[in-house]
């Protein structure tokens with residue numbers, strides 16, 4: 001019955017439901033993250049320690065260090081004058097692909113957003129001694145929906161260096177993802193502390209900000225933001241990663257950056273599957 005509807009009316013609720021269930025992660029992978037999912041729903045964040053080995057952390061840092069050669073310090077108080085940010089990372093290196101596509105991250109993002117997902121932002125954030133704390137903020141203010149709202153976007157911030165209160169571990173206000181008000185909460189934020197290779201996941205509605213780096217060490221992080229596949233991404237991935245580059249990346253990453261038709265019709269090219277532009 002649903003197949004018939006899909007053939008005649010791709011906007012039919014049944015057809016849309018079928019598409020929505022087309023996930024990257026398996027049911028078993030999603031079942032394995034059930035505990036973290038509950039914490040994330042309740043607190044708006046969860047820390048997953050030692051998700052990748054130190055060998056991966058070292059490889060990622062070497063690549064970030066190479067890319068930093070052409071990366072200026074931040075241009076504003078918000079970006080941080082003692083912070084280097086590499087944007088549009090998918091176009092620049094294949095070394096970080098293992099983080100964007102990490103199966104546990106995908107399973108948690110698909111479970112939390114309960115939808116098909118895409119990569120909204122692929123960036124890095126390295127703060128150096130002297131970096132002051134960022135203003136507490138939400139990351140999803142550009143989606144004009146009332147609050148509290150269903151989760152739209154999830155940040156996975158990977159620690160490449162130790163996150164401590166002194167090194168600028170992210171400041172978060174637990175539970176603030178469900179606040180109806182846009183006012184900054186009066187509650188004192190806590191610092192995310194975790195060893196390299198760990199990741200903190202937080203709902204884009206959670207009030208948070210980079211902490212002040214009052215240590216003698218750098219604090220490198222990789223920021224992978226996932227959103228529902230039918231929303232506009234924060235980074236314009238089609239311009240950042242045009243077809244000539246997209247052809248050279250893994251098929252799963254092609255899908256994650258948006259070379260993928262969502263809900264039967266969203267993202268078509270010439271009325272057909274947009275992936276055809278990768279075949280020519």
Ligand SMILES: O=C(O)CCC(=O)C(=O)O
Pocket residue numbers: 078125134139168169170171208209210211221
């Ligand atoms: O660096 C961090 O810990 C968080 C950065 C952040 O929230 C941002 O730049 O929007």
